[in-house]
Amino acid sequence: MNVLDEALLWLNDPLTWTRRGGIIDLGAEHLAMTAIAVALAAVFAIPLGAWLGHTGRGAGAMVTLGNATRAMPTLGIILLLAAGGLFGDTATVVAAAIFAVPVLLANSYEGVRGADPAARDAGRGMGMTGTRVLLQVELPLATGLIAAGLRTTIVQVVATIPLAALAGGGGLGQIIAFGMGTQRYGQVLAGGMLVAALALVLDGVLAVAQRFVTPEPLRVDTRRR
Template sequence: MSAPAADVVEEALRYLNDPLVWTRPGGVLDLLGEHLLMTAAAVGIAAAVALPLGAWLGHSGRGSGPVVALSNTSRALPTLAIILLLATAGLFGNTATVIAAAVFAMPVLLAGSYDGVRGADPAARDAARGLGISPAHVLWQVEVPLAVPLVAAGVRTAVVQVVATIPLAALAGGGGLGQIIAFGMGTQRYGQVLAGGVLVAALCLLIDGVLAVAQRLATPRPLRLAAARR
C-alpha cells in the first residue's frame, strides 16, 4: 500500500472512531436518520404506485411489453440526470432526490409485482374461479399471497438501490450520508470521502440482511418448503 493510500485509510479510521463525529448536531447519526427517512419516503411513493399497478397487470395478463420496456429504460436513465432535471424546475435537495429515487425504484417494484402475480400457480387460480370467487377476490386472496416471494424480493432490491442512490442528494443541496462524501471532496479530505463510502456500503449490507430475513418470514411456509425441495 502506498503512503498516500495509507494516509487516506488512517484518516478514515480516525473519522469513524471520533465520537463527536457521530453524536454532534448534523453528525453521522443525524445524517443517517435523514438518509433512512428519505429512503422510506422514496420507496413508499414508488410502492404505492407500482405494487397495485403491477398486481393488476399481472392479474389481467396485459402489459408485459410495457413492464419490460419500463424496467430496461429505468436502468439506462441516470438518477443524477433526473435530479438535475428537477433542479431546472425549481426542486432541490431532499425533495428532488426523493422523487428521483422513487422514479428509479418504481420499475423494480412493478416488475416484481407483475411477475409474482402472473406466475401464481394456475391450478390455485382455476380452483378459486371454479368456486365462483370474484376476479378481485382471486387477485387479493389467491394470487397476491402466492406472489409474496417475488414481491418481497423486488422490495428488497428497490430499498437497497435507493439507499445507495440517496447520497446523490448532497449534489443538489440535500442531506443524508452523501453530505459526508461531498464535504470531504470539497475540502480534499479524502479519508472522510472513504469513511462516507464505507458508511453507505455498510448501511446497504445491513439493510439487505434485515430484508432478507423479513423476506423469508413474509413468505408463507408452504412456499418456503416448496422452494427448498426444488
C-alpha cells in the same frame, strides 16, 4: 497517515457521531428519504404490476417502459429537477422513486402472473370474482417475489440517496460531498464505508423479513430448487 487511517480516525471520534448534523442525524435522514422514495414507488408500481399480472393487459408495454426508466441516470433526473427549480431532498426522493419503480413493477407482475394456476382455478370455482382471486389467491402467492423486489429496491435506493448532496440535499452523502470539497479524502472514504455498511445491514434484515413473509410451502419449493 494514509486515507484509510484518516477514515478510521474520523469514524472513531465520538463527536462525529453525536454532534448535531453528525452521522446519527444524517443516517436517520438518509433512512427517511429512502423510506419515502420506496413508499412512493411501491404505491404506484405494486398495484399496477399486480393488476397487469392478473389481467395481462398492456403488460409487455408497461414492463418495457419500466425497464426503460432503469436506464435513466438518477443523477441526470436530479439535475433535470434542479433545473426546474426542485432542489434538495425532494428532488432526490422523486428521482430515487422513479429509479425504484422498474424492479417493483416487474416483480409484482411476475409474482402474480406466476401464481399457481390450480389455486387460481380453485378460487374461481368457489365463485370468487376476479378482484377476490387477485387479492386472496394471487397476491398471497406472490408475496415472496414482491418482498424480494422490495429488498432489492431498498438496498439500491440506499446506495443512490447520497446523490442528494449534489442537489443540496441531506443524508450520508453530505459526508462524501464535504470531504471532496475540502480534499479530506479520509472523510470521503468514511462516508462511502457508512453507506456500504448501511446497505449491508439493511439487506441482512430484509432477507430475514423476506423469509418471514414468504408462505411456508413456497419456502420449501425455493429450497428444493
